[in-house]
Amino acid sequence: MADHDKHDEHGHGEHHIVPxxxxxxxxxILMVGTIxxxxxxxxxxxHIFPGANTLVALLIATIKMTFVMLYFMHVKYSPKxxxxxxxxxxxxxxxxxxxxxxxxxxxxxxxxxx
Amino acid sequence: MATNVxxxxxxxxxxxxxxxxxxxxxQQESASIGMWMFLAQEIMFFGGLFTAYLVFRAKFxxxxxxxxxxxxxxxxxxxxxxxxxxxxxxxxxVHYAQLxxxxxxxxxxxxxxxxxxxxxxxxxxxxxxKYNEGIVPVTGLNRRTPAGEAQAxxxxxxxxxxxxxxxAYHNPKGEFQWxxxxxxxxxxxxxxxxxxxxxxxxxxxxxxxNKFRDKVRIFYWIYFAMTxxxxxxMIVGLGLMAWLLWKAWLGTYTADYYSPVEMSGLYWHFxxxxxxxxxxxxxxxxxxxxxxx
Numbered sequence: 001m002a003d004h005d006k007h008d009e010h011g012h013g014e015h016h017i018v019p020x021x022x023x024x025x026x027x028x029i030l031m032v033g034t035i036x037x038x039x040x041x042x043x044x045x046x047h048i049f050p051g052a053n054t055l056v057a058l059l060i061a062t063i064k065m066t067f068v069m070l071y072f073m074h075v076k077y078s079p080k081x082x083x084x085x086x087x088x089x090x091x092x093x094x095x096x097x098x099x100x101x102x103x104x105x106x107x108x109x110x111x112x113x114x
Numbered sequence: 115m116a117t118n119v120x121x122x123x124x125x126x127x128x129x130x131x132x133x134x135x136x137x138x139x140x141q142q143e144s145a146s147i148g149m150w151m152f153l154a155q156e157i158m159f160f161g162g163l164f165t166a167y168l169v170f171r172a173k174f175x176x177x178x179x180x181x182x183x184x185x186x187x188x189x190x191x192x193x194x195x196x197x198x199x200x201x202x203x204x205x206x207x208v209h210y211a212q213l214x215x216x217x218x219x220x221x222x223x224x225x226x227x228x229x230x231x232x233x234x235x236x237x238x239x240x241x242x243x244k245y246n247e248g249i250v251p252v253t254g255l256n257r258r259t260p261a262g263e264a265q266a267x268x269x270x271x272x273x274x275x276x277x278x279x280x281x282a283y284h285n286p287k288g289e290f291q292w293x294x295x296x297x298x299x300x301x302x303x304x305x306x307x308x309x310x311x312x313x314x315x316x317x318x319x320x321x322x323x324n325k326f327r328d329k330v331r332i333f334y335w336i337y338f339a340m341t342x343x344x345x346x347x348m349i350v351g352l353g354l355m356a357w358l359l360w361k362a363w364l365g366t367y368t369a370d371y372y373s374p375v376e377m378s379g380l381y382w383h384f385x386x387x388x389x390x391x392x393x394x395x396x397x398x399x400x401x402x403x404x405x406x407x
Contacts, residue, residue, distance in 0.1 A: 017212050018205075027202045034194050038187070041398035053402050057394035065387045072205045072383045074376075079143060082150050089154040093161045097168060104169050 016077035026071040033064040130371030142373055149377045153384050160388055163340050167395065170336065173310050174329040179400025180297040181333030184249075186240060190397035193236050194389065200229035201386040208379045211362070211372035219362045219375070226382065227355045230348055237345050244334075248291035251335050290334070295326040297403060337396055344392060347385045354378045 037060045045052035070076040075083055128138050135141035171178045207222035244250050298315050301307050307315070315326045358378050361367065367375050 018209065020206070020209065023202060023205050023209065027198065030198045030201075031195070034191065034198065037394050037398065038191055041394065041401045044402040046402060054399065057398060058391075061391050061394055064390045068201065068383050068387055068390070072201055073380055078146060082147060085147070085150050085154055089157050093157060093164075096158070096161055096165055100165050100169060101172065104172065 016074070018071060018074065018077070022071060026067050029067050030064050033060050036060055128370050130368075130373075138370055142376075145373045145377055146380070149380050153380060156384060160340075160343070163336070163343065164391075164395075167336050167340070170332050171399070174314055174332065176298050176301045176307065176311060176400075177314070177326060177329035178333045179403055180294065180326075181330045181337070182396060182399045183297070183401065183403070184294075185337070185397050186243070187397055187401065189236050189240050190393055193233050194393045196229050196233050196236070197386050197389050200226050200233070201383055203229065204379050204382045207358075207362075208372070208376050211367045211375040212369060214367070214369040214372075216362065216365050216367075219367065220359065223355055223359045223362055227352060227359065230352050230355065230382075234345060234348055234352075237341065241338075248289070249334055250338065251290055251331055253289065290327065290331045292327040292330050293323060295321060295323040297400070298326050300403070340392055340396065344385065344388055347388070351378075351382050351385055354381065 037057055040056045040060070041053060043053075045056060069086065075086065131138055131141060135144065203222045203225040207219055207226060210218040210222060241250070245253060295315075298307070298311075298321055301311075302321055314329050315321055317325055355378065358375060361374065
């Protein structure tokens with residue numbers, strides 16, 4: 001039988017403890033992101049191309065989410081399976097958005113509109 | 115050499131280890147994969163509402179912008195900051211649990227709870243303001259004007275729209291008192307109303323405040339459904355925190371066993387992430403058009 005008393009170096013056990021300065025740095029990034037979001041929202045970026053404001057807002061939100069997930073939620077130090085599950089979830093979310101919109105955005109095309 | 119049975123009996127067992135797991139690491143990993151599966155379905159759950167948002171915003175962007183501009187940007191930004199700070203204190207609670215520091219852990223959980231409660235308090239202030247303005251869908255139905263009088267206010271409202279007299283406007287349905295169609299007018303003048311929007315806002319070929327109001331009402335439905343569901347998650351989170359606080363106070367969580375703190379942390383951060391997306395999508399989407407309230 002394997003010796004369970006000793007800590008198994010190749011096992012699941014390695015708990016990574018994220019240092020506090022790193023947490024504070026991520027916090028700083030999130031605050032800067034919030035300020036940038038509000039700042040970018042009041043500036044008219046839509047004259048560059050329609051929807052630019054929304055694109056910038058979502059880009060900042062996605063970056064903020066990535067930092068929260070990687071550091072606050074420890075995904076960076078977790079098994080790859082967890083990362084894969086998250087990517088898979090967003091893939092399904094994208095499928096839901098895409099399949100819904102390919103219907104709604106094309107309803108005014110053809111003889112079906114009113 | 116002892117028999118297998120006696121070897122097992124003398125085998126060290128960490129206090130928090132359930133017997134089906136090989137070691138604490140495996141137990142921890144199983145818990146976090148389970149939690150992430152739960153969060154995956156939560157993402158899809160909120161995803162349904164985000165899809166509704168996407169569909170209606172794509173169809174009626176100006177109505178969404180008008181509704182959004184009426185939300186309070188200061189309360190919204192403040193709440194975002196509150197939630198991000200609460201995420202930090204939650205992360206620190208996990209950090210101190212990992213180090214087995216009881217008091218620091220308890221303090222961080224208390225701070226997280228205070229910040230969570232602050233968020234809900236601000237939400238309550240915002241909801242109350244919207245309720246008093248009569249723009250919470252459905253809630254005004256009990257103020258429906260009697261059948262005989264229902265027509266009169268609508269007629270006068272239409273006539274006085276351009277006039278100087280401030281006449282109290284009443285939605286004939288008794289709910290959702292929204293009169294402002296200025297943003298649609300502005301978009302019409304600038305020529306960016308799409309044909310779908312025109313079909314939504316126009317009656318007999320001209321911009322109609324009542325039809326525009328009904329599209330703004332869709333925005334407010336989505337606003338209250340999404341922020342309401344988010345607030346419900348916050349309330350559940352506060353319940354979790356209260357339980358964690360009690361257990362942490364008793365000194366349950368040590369460097370060997372802190373899974374409940376970490377899993378509650380994952381939940382709390384998830385709720386924060388939902389808000390990170392709700393905030394720009396609900397509060398900020400039409401600010402660059404100007405003319406907010």
